[in-house]
Amino acid sequence: xxxxxxxCSGNLRSVERALAKAGGEVVVTRDADVVRRADKIVVxxxxxxxxxxxxxxxxxxxxxxxxxxxxxxxxxxxxxGMQVLFDDSEEQGPCPGLGVVPGRVVRIVPTGPEIKVPxxxxxxxxxxxxxxxxxxxxxxxxxxxxHVYFDHSYHAVPVDPSLVALTSDHGIPITAAIRRDNLFACxxxxxxxxxxxxxxxxxxxxxx
Numbered sequence: 001x002x003x004x005x006x007x008c009s010g011n012l013r014s015v016e017r018a019l020a021k022a023g024g025e026v027v028v029t030r031d032a033d034v035v036r037r038a039d040k041i042v043v044x045x046x047x048x049x050x051x052x053x054x055x056x057x058x059x060x061x062x063x064x065x066x067x068x069x070x071x072x073x074x075x076x077x078x079x080x081g082m083q084v085l086f087d088d089s090e091e092q093g094p095c096p097g098l099g100v101v102p103g104r105v106v107r108i109v110p111t112g113p114e115i116k117v118p119x120x121x122x123x124x125x126x127x128x129x130x131x132x133x134x135x136x137x138x139x140x141x142x143x144x145x146x147h148v149y150f151d152h153s154y155h156a157v158p159v160d161p162s163l164v165a166l167t168s169d170h171g172i173p174i175t176a177a178i179r180r181d182n183l184f185a186c187x188x189x190x191x192x193x194x195x196x197x198x199x200x201x202x203x204x205x206x207x208x
Contacts, residue, residue, distance in 0.1 A: 002205070003038030004028045005065065007045065007055035009080065011191070015044045018191040022202035032064035040208060041068045044191070045080025049105065049154070050092035052080050062098055069100055069183055074208035076138075077185030082178065083156055085185060091154050101178065103158035108170060115171035118153040125166040125176045125188070136165065137207035138184050138200055146196045148176070148188040155187060184208075 002024045004016055012028055019026045019042065027034065035041060043065060045052050056062040069075050077085055088094045089105035097105070108117050127144045130136070150168070156175045158164060166177035166186070177186040184204075190197030 001038050002026045002040045002042060003035045005035060005041065005043045005056075005061055005081075006030045007043075007052055007059075007061065009045045009047045009052055009055070011044055011046050011189070014191045015042065015078065018198060018201050019205065022198060022205045024201075024205040030059055030061070032060040035061060035064040035068060038068070038073070040074040040076070040204070041065065042076045042078065042204075043081035043084070044078040045084065046151070047080060048092055049080065049083060049089040049097070050095045053084055053095060053097060056084065056098070066098060066100060072182050074204065075183045075185075076204050076208070077183070078191070079152060079187060079189055082185035082187055083154065085178075085183075086156055086158070089154060100183070101156075101158060101163065101180065102160065103156060105154050105156050107154050108152075108172065108174070111171035118151060119170045119174070120151045121149065122147045123150055123168045123170065123174075123188075125168050128164050128167055129162050130179055131165040131177075136179065138203045139165075140203050140207065141199045142196055148186075148190070148193040148196055150174075150176075150188045151192075152187060182208075
């Protein structure tokens with residue numbers, strides 16, 4: 001069973017449908033005990049960092065997510081679901097995150113008039129570090145340089161740059177995905193990224 005964590009942040013049904021289309025047995029839940037029993041966990045998210053974290057903490061979901069990651073179960077974070085893994089965010093803050101991955105979430109600073117914030121739309125991602133050479137199960141069948149869909153104003157900066165799996169260029173380098181052991185998280189939206197995104201989700205269902 002794949003638990004999709006519901007923090008009332010929107011876009012849950014798109015993620016649920018995409019995972020089901022990829023062959024997953026999916027349950028959308030706000031129940032921490034369901035998350036603890038799940039075989040795999042997905043945390044999608046849209047909206048503001050502080051409100052999202054408050055929803056996680058008030059429902060006990062933050063602890064359940066930490067426990068799931070520590071236990072070694074496959075974990076996928078999407079957009080805000082990636083950002084909250086870090087120590088803190090400048091958005092609505094500084095605001096503390098889950099502290100699973102050392103680092104900060106900072107606002108994208110435009111480097112020129114052509115750089116728009118929020119960063120919305122399709123952008124190319126480049127493979128880095130441990131995923132280079134075709135060793136990443138979730139990127140099987142995804143070509144280096146593939147285009148995926150973004151919608152964000154803040155980006156994650158890990159303390160350990162070796163955790164960066166994918167980068168994108170939006171005037172500055174953007175951490176598009178991270179990988180650490182059983183944890184894979186992406187800033188872009190695979191559920192909105194058409195064939196490339198569905199491939200990533202299918203790989204999570206079948207290979208993670």
